Amino acid sequence: MKNTLLALTIAAASSATFANSPLPVKYGQPAPLGAPVQAAQSHTTYSPMKNVSLNGGYTGSMIDEGDVKLRFKGWELGATYFLNEKGGVFAKYEQQKDELKLKEFSLGGVYNFYDEKNVYINGTAGLGYAWVDGSxxxxxxxxxxLTIPVGVEVGYKFTPNFALYGGLGYKWLYNQQAEACLDGECYDAGKLSELDVNGTTYRAGLRYNF
Known part of the structure; x- marks a missing residue:
């Protein structure tokens, strides 16, 4: 894979929340004396996601574009801020590794599709910048x-503050700069559309809400 990228680069160079609300009050007639009292069923349900959360966990990418086939694996750290109950913003840093090493920082938007019974579903879309190198x-x-990541995250809140999450997504990577060194000679090819790639992403980890 690395040799393929080297060859492509050299060839191209040489050719050219949730807000508090009052409890609802329901007025009605009291139960008659002696009437049976039904026991309340207990079911723990945590409130919708809070304004700020931090997450960390495992992440990976499967890149298949022509002769380019990579299976990156690594870790991610991120933060999310919800502007209201439905929408917010995120920032994320990740490092992944295969034959090549990838470092990426991304920013974007979050939309909450579902948040009931301790389960939530969020959609994300953003922009990022990645550095890929190998020797x-x-x-x-x-x-x-330049990267464009989109994805869906599903999480389960097992306490008011902690949730386990998993996600699937897709990422487009558009080359902005390419440089290769072969047998002591270095080639600066600039921006090469031949090195544009894309592929599936996946992730899993722990989210802390506060």
């Missing part, structure tokens, strides 16, 4: 990408 036997490649 082997003196040869190296350094790439920079």
């Amino acid at each position: 082997s036997e003196g040869d190296s490649v350094d790439l920079e990408y």
